[in-house]
Amino acid sequence: MTRNEKLLKVQEIFRDVLDQPDLCITERFSTTDCPEWDSVATVQIVLATEAAFDIRMPMETVAGLRQVSELLDLLS
Amino acid sequence: MTEIAGDQFFARALARARTCRTVGDLPGSWRELRRGLDAPLDYSKTVSAARFLENTAQAAPPQGWPVRRVALIGADTLTFLRPIIRTLAFRDGWWPEFYEAPFGAWRQEILEKTSALRKFQPEVTLILRGWRSVESTNFDSQRLLADELALARSASEGLGIVLWPAYDLPDKSDSLVTALKEINPQLKAGLPPGMLWADIATTQAQLVEPWNDERLWESVRQHPSPVGSVAVVETWLALLRARWGKMRKVLVTDLDNVLWGGVVGEDGVDGVRIGPGSPDGPAHLAYQEYLLESKKQGVLLAVCSKNNEADVLEVFARRNLPLRREDFTGWLVNWQDKAENIRALAAKLKLGLDSFVFVDDQPAERARVREALPEVAVPELPENPAHYVACLRARRFFETLALTDEDRNRAAAYRASEQADLLRTGAASLEDFLRSLEMSAEHGVFDESTFERIEQLLARTNQWNLTTRRHTRAEIVALASQPGVITRWFRLRDRFGDHGLVGLWIARPLNHEEWEIDSWVMSCRVIGRGLEDLMFNELVTAAKRAGARRLRGILRPTAKNQLVAGLLPNLGFTAVKAQSSDNEQTFILEISNLSPRPHFIRTNTVSKSKP
Numbered sequence: 195m196t197r198n199e200k201l202l203k204v205q206e207i208f209r210d211v212l213d214q215p216d217l218c219i220t221e222r223f224s225t226t227d228c229p230e231w232d233s234v235a236t237v238q239i240v241l242a243t244e245a246a247f248d249i250r251m252p253m254e255t256v257a258g259l260r261q262v263s264e265l266l267d268l269l270s
Numbered sequence: 271m272t273e274i275a276g277d278q279f280f281a282r283a284l285a286r287a288r289t290c291r292t293v294g295d296l297p298g299s300w301r302e303l304r305r306g307l308d309a310p311l312d313y314s315k316t317v318s319a320a321r322f323l324e325n326t327a328q329a330a331p332p333q334g335w336p337v338r339r340v341a342l343i344g345a346d347t348l349t350f351l352r353p354i355i356r357t358l359a360f361r362d363g364w365w366p367e368f369y370e371a372p373f374g375a376w377r378q379e380i381l382e383k384t385s386a387l388r389k390f391q392p393e394v395t396l397i398l399r400g401w402r403s404v405e406s407t408n409f410d411s412q413r414l415l416a417d418e419l420a421l422a423r424s425a426s427e428g429l430g431i432v433l434w435p436a437y438d439l440p441d442k443s444d445s446l447v448t449a450l451k452e453i454n455p456q457l458k459a460g461l462p463p464g465m466l467w468a469d470i471a472t473t474q475a476q477l478v479e480p481w482n483d484e485r486l487w488e489s490v491r492q493h494p495s496p497v498g499s500v501a502v503v504e505t506w507l508a509l510l511r512a513r514w515g516k517m518r519k520v521l522v523t524d525l526d527n528v529l530w531g532g533v534v535g536e537d538g539v540d541g542v543r544i545g546p547g548s549p550d551g552p553a554h555l556a557y558q559e560y561l562l563e564s565k566k567q568g569v570l571l572a573v574c575s576k577n578n579e580a581d582v583l584e585v586f587a588r589r590n591l592p593l594r595r596e597d598f599t600g601w602l603v604n605w606q607d608k609a610e611n612i613r614a615l616a617a618k619l620k621l622g623l624d625s626f627v628f629v630d631d632q633p634a635e636r637a638r639v640r641e642a643l644p645e646v647a648v649p650e651l652p653e654n655p656a657h658y659v660a661c662l663r664a665r666r667f668f669e670t671l672a673l674t675d676e677d678r679n680r681a682a683a684y685r686a687s688e689q690a691d692l693l694r695t696g697a698a699s700l701e702d703f704l705r706s707l708e709m710s711a712e713h714g715v716f717d718e719s720t721f722e723r724i725e726q727l728l729a730r731t732n733q734w735n736l737t738t739r740r741h742t743r744a745e746i747v748a749l750a751s752q753p754g755v756i757t758r759w760f761r762l763r764d765r766f767g768d769h770g771l772v773g774l775w776i777a778r779p780l781n782h783e784e785w786e787i788d789s790w791v792m793s794c795r796v797i798g799r800g801l802e803d804l805m806f807n808e809l810v811t812a813a814k815r816a817g818a819r820r821l822r823g824i825l826r827p828t829a830k831n832q833l834v835a836g837l838l839p840n841l842g843f844t845a846v847k848a849q850s851s852d853n854e855q856t857f858i859l860e861i862s863n864l865s866p867r868p869h870f871i872r873t874n875t876v877s878k879s880k881p
Contacts, residue, residue, distance in 0.1 A: 213321040215288055230321070233490055234350055238317050241496065245314075257489035 320353030572600025
């Protein structure tokens with residue numbers, strides 16, 4: 195799966211978690227762009243991403259997750 | 271454990287809810303989401319639903335829903351629990367307005383009289399603090415217990431309904447586990463009256479998935495695990511439902527592929543599967559055992575199945591089942607619409623539809639009942655029967671605050687009243703009928719042996735209830751010992767059985783000659799027997815003995831107590847202009863020269879009464 199395909203898959207997760215069906219994200223999309231991306235949302239995004247990609251991510255990195263590109267880095 | 275089917279069911283409902291929101295149909299979006307919440311819920315679903323709710327409502331609840339101030343306090347991060355509470359409360363039909371104590375400050379918040387918590391004036395206070403907050407070096411269990419009980423005493427005033435938690439446990443077995451296990455029962459026993467015990471330790475023990483999640487704890491201080499957090503909130507909300515008299519009381523079950531494996535009309539009486547020897551037999555056996563256990567706790571069971579009745583009776587007669595025909599209070603084996611069947615059963619049992627849970631493996635039947643009877647809880651069953659019981663247990667439909675003898679004998683009492691109903695159709699007149707029941711009553715003042723049942727009757731009676739005042743145990747005890755206050759409980763028996771303690775009243779003096787009826791409650795299973803006349807005669811006698819010349823009756827109308835709307839005028843009370851602004855009606859009756867009302871109930875024992 196290319197990085198761009200991963201981005202599209204992650205976008206679905208963000209749309210669902212943030213309850214914004216039309217949301218379009220880029221690699222640069224970050225917590226500063228979206229006040230609803232709080233610690234509860236982060237945990238939810240991580241759990242959903244783990245389920246969707248069938249992986250387990252190191253939580254210490256995840257706790258500091260602020261930007262989509264950081265999430266994609268964890269998926270490669 | 272979560273199955274794809276339940277996930278899809280929820281995802282589709284949420285998508286429909288979003289569509290409704292897009293076109294501005296808010297009631298539609300509430301309805302669709304609420305249906306989606308019948309799916310087995312995990313952490314992700316509850317949090318998604320909560321975000322939808324908050325975005326859609328922008329913190330305003332659906333119109334007409336009760337809003338309750340909920341304080342969330344404790345030793346660990348509670349932010350993660352908030353969305354779960356939002357969603358599950360929505361499923362239960364109410365809307366929390368939250369206050370969250372600052373991290374780590376819960377003790378001060380309880381103790382300080384001017385804390386933000388106290389200023390918030392919560393109606394419900396939810397507390398969570400677990401083993402992670404315990405200092406395990408130099409651990410002194412007696413001191414921990416003493417500190418916590420002092421804190422609980424301070425929390426028993428001004429914080430509404432308080433749910434005090436048991437200690438949960440670490441995974442590794444060490445001296446801390448032993449100590450906390452010992453502390454829990456002592457803590458429970460030492461709580462101030464009226465405080466509710468949230469048995470989080472049992473919630474943890476019942477959970478199949480991990481409770482402790484080191485990764486989430488180390489990184490974001492979330493404890494317990496996501497799945498554990500959902501279980502905690504289910505535990506809390508079940509206690510609140512019980513406290514508010516909103517617990518479910520009847521389980522209506524389908525037969526084929528639910529109570530047993532296979533279809534009796536096709537597989538035959540000997541072909542249906544139950545117990546060992548087939549892949550799905552053990553699951554159906556476990557389901558029957560769950561039903562039997564629920565029945566012992568006071569849940570009424572009913573069958574609702576499209577089948578030939580003769581086939582079904584033969585299965586019960588010939589196959590070795592844990593459940594017998596007699597275990598079912600409702601028996602709806604026919605080819606009619608299930609929603610109509612349930613509606614008729616509710617009328618017959620004199621219970622609201624919101625007391626019912628409907629269990630059926632057919633998605634179409636579930637959808638039909640959800641559509642026609644939105645008050646009925648219709649859990650979206652997992653496809654694998656092996657998960658039925660866990661799915662139902664997780665919802666905690668039938669949780670009560672404490673189990674009483676009346677709970678254990680409820681099915682028998684309903685059977686007795688069913689036989690009485692049969693007799694009624696055969697009796698020439700109502701008088702003949704009442705006489706033929708050979709009823710006898712017993713009554714007495716509230717005391718230690720009856721407080722529990724009295725609290726429960728006040729908590730769960732919705733229909734035959736004049737004021738719907740849900741007194742706590744502590745309030746009842748206080749009332750019973752207050753000078754001038756008169757109290758009575760009533761038991762009723764007839765030739766079919768003992769109905770147990772089914773009625774009560776409380777009256778308190780307003781001045782030296784006027785007593786107000788604070789509460790007057792009767793269980794709906796003895797409606798139409800004339801017990802209210804006996805209760806009223808006893809009220810007049812006792813009030814006179816206490817020095818009263820007048821009785822003041824209050825009617826607080828609710829959605830459910832229309833049954834007693836005309837009671838006081840029928841007894842001769844006169845309406846007076848209500849002074850209070852809220853929806854209360856006041857009635858007055860001079861009792862000096864009142865003659866007793868006729869009824870057909872013998873009073874054989876009169877327990878000792880206060881002068």
